[in-house]
Amino acid sequence: MASSSNTLAEVLLSRRVQEMVVNGEQPVSLYICRDEKDAQNAPISPLAPIPIIDLSLLSSSSTEEELQRLKSALCCWGCFQAINHGIPSSFLDEIQQVTREFFRQSMEEKKKYSKGVVEEMEGYGGDPSPEQGQFLDWQDRLLLTVYPYDLRVPKFWPQNPQSFSEILENYTCKMRMVTKLVSKSMAKSLHLEENCFLEQFGEGATLQARFNHYPCCQRPDIVLGLKPHSDGTGYTIILQDIDGLQILQNQQWLTVPTVPNALFILMGDQMEIMTNGIFKSPVHRVITDKEKVRTSIAVFYTPEKNKEIGPQDGLVNEERPRLFKHVRDYEIIHWEHYQRGMRALHTAQV
Template sequence: MEKLISSRSNLQLVPESYVIPPESRPGNAKVPLFETIPVIDIAGELGSDRAQLVKQIMQACQDFGFFQLINHGVSKKLMHDVLEVVNELFELPAKDKESICSEDPKQSCRLYASIDYDREKVHYWRETLRHPCHPLEEHVQFWPEKPARYRKVVGSYSAEVMKLSLWLLDLICEGLGFEAGYFEDHELTQNQLMYINHYPPCPDPSLTLGLPKHSDPNLLTLLLQEKVSGLQILKDGEWLGVEPNPNAFVVNVGLTLQIISNGKLLGAEHRAVTQKNVARTSIATFIYPSENCHIGPEKSLLSECSSTTPPLYRGFAYKDYLSSYVADTNESVPPLERYKIQY
């Protein structure tokens, strides 16, 4: 508990251990809000034109690796309720949060300051609650007991997000030209993991980061964020802020999907910055394969002779990739470098 930022009341200065090296700091320069990130509206004409919908999603995944999805079918009330209940959790007294606070990465549901706090050269300005969600009946009993409605609200939300994620992957499957049902393979989409990140107010946001530059290691991420801005994506070497869109999901491609698509889709780099006078909470839901699932470029995307369209990455077991991803993240090595094939 003592490592959580919220346990340090009335901080007037950023502790030295949270000060990011100068070359990685967000600084005081104003980052433009990225109003041109694709916004895909499922309702209306687009919703009835599947081919056009697939085209828009594929274009966004190729050019940005990100898009915002509106009129997606998840109720506004449920989205409001889930943000409300997770904020209630972070506002609980320390004694109520202590039971779920853990530094053991093997604990199913845990609240923590960082993945590897003691090994980090610098700490990040956030607190994270992480737990698996699918299948719900196997995990819900390990979730927080407080607030009292947490399990009911988050359970309903996770089920809706899982359904929406599989639908999106079905459209991406179509856009890539895969056989129908490619992502319905149980091993490829077996797991759903929720990361709830809470970024308390920071005395000097120019010195800190909530999350460092990274790409997600999974297939697909659906992010629900509050009206407070904080998400930034790297586009053509420039950091651009993703303007919060009420009741929208921010959808982004993970590196696993980039590999399966043989580089056709982009697992874009992104980060989270902090705010001085207001807290921010976001809920990221990862869809990812089973640990023993074999990952590699889909063969149907490669030419028969492999000279005009060679595989860009070698195949691997997902569990090996995950362990190397954590190591690479700690060492600031691009997570895909060791899997690229050199020609």
Template sequence: MNLFVHNWSDGKTLPKSYIFPPEKRPGEHGLTLKTNQSVPIIDLSKAYADDAGRAEVVSQIMKASKEIGAFQVKNHGVPSKLLNEARTMIKEFFELPAEDKEKYISYSHKDIFALYTSNYNYFAEEIHFWRDVITQRCLPVEECAPYWPDKPAKYREVIGEFTTQANEVGKVLLELIAEGLGLERDYFEKSGLGEELDMNVNHYPPCPDPTLTLAVARHRDRSLITLVMQGDVAGLQFLKDGEWIPVDPMPDVFAVNLGNVMQVASNGLLKSGEHQAVTNQKVARESAAVFLCPGDDRVIEPAKGLISEEKPALYRPLQYHEFLAAHNRGRTHKLTADETLKSFLINQPTT
């Protein structure tokens, strides 16, 4: 446990192994933070009001998904009480004594529940991220929960209910996205592209100098769609037109971003949301990202309903495990998300 940031950090010391070079810091390549903009918030309850309300929500989702690859949703149906309880369980887990957490330490992608620091490849990294992380598989809950922590006492119960309800919100959003693309409403359910559910829980202790390090580097997700539960501390940012757009932290709102699988499935009509997380100098921050992903053997390809003579398929078919391996290689070799996706283009650009 001595490697974990929350165990050794005194709030004043920033080791060299956490200091990124200037071109990789939060304002990398001169990208600025656009504080007078935020990721749009969509009232999901309107989708159930009437046909006009549903059409309005679909239009808002499509606009955000094409422009930034991300949006926020309120009135999504997950009770505030449950969200607060989930945040409490997460906070209490990280506050447990080291001896209660040590048995969960793992740097293997295969474990149902793993606790680690920075990233899976911590021991090969030149520079570490200022975070400690939980990764857990969530479905089926009854099979996964026995591998989750038994402390705090209600962790399994609360997190099981939270991930189950977050998954239902994800399914609703996928139906709305399918409608917006002109596909059958149940396209993503039938395709199995969102059948697996994983969750990353990030704990970001206070950082002595947030301008020098990162909580999570600029990237795009491996998912079809991701739902993020935040608290009341800012940190998540999305890239739009060369500028970082902050996500206003609101406890009852999910931040939603499209992943690379959605960009492929939509034949490039929608973009995966490029994002990063920054640290805070005074307070700790937690977030929980719920990923709806394909099973390993599912075929990832553009939806046939989006392919025509005028709009041929951009990406070749591939199984998700191949897609995931390329995603992981890209992060290890510091490739951009665009560089990783280019390897799946049918007509790859010449250099």
């Protein structure tokens, strides 16, 4: 039998955060992640000096210096800001604008693409209700599988705005090019064969696009847009419009700067496993704001279903013993732990 708190969570998830904001409602207890005393004592989060990597240099004839910068960024931070990625700024503006337009529509229109049941992931709505003792995130989102094509669920793809599907199709093609370049560059930065990570991901590697909408929140001191976690992906590519994303570095929360036209690329647990712990999968979260609405588009790049992944052979030796086992469908294990507010990386350790 479901607990009373889980039942309340499901009721809240059937109503969207945007509805609560329009109605002038305050966040209820299930959205509150910390008490006011902790919030008052929380230090201000400074901007993180996230390394900036020029992707155009990674595909040029003189790449070694930028490859070493890439390696250093992923060893120390587990993330980087990608510039000169070949995607026109005008197109990035388009996909951000169409995202805003989708969330500005009436609730009746958006609910045409709602998830069928609470436990489902794909479609419009919120994440499934977490386990007892975990809080809800102050956000609405639309999650769509965009590649491989045969895994798409057309009923969840919005018909309005009318340009949404065409723009997303174009963005998917561009993301596939970015993942190919980044995967090869990461391998070369570690002096591995350039296709080794692409082979681990497999030809059927999955791309999912998650459109996130973080409405204004009257209590940003005690309510989060997205709870602290690491990603269960290979890596994630994020386009954000304003600050709000934070990463945990040396037990301190640091704010990820919004670099115009940059893509923020964040390692997931599966990339940490493939690199035998050399590249880090950082814990991150999203804070709320009292006056500003934030939107972001996150594209999750994950190995194909039932594909076994593990530490690359060239990264295991006497000096660096094997740290992780070979695993399949790690994202499922990750999700189970995420719902309990836990990391799952230890389940893959030797």
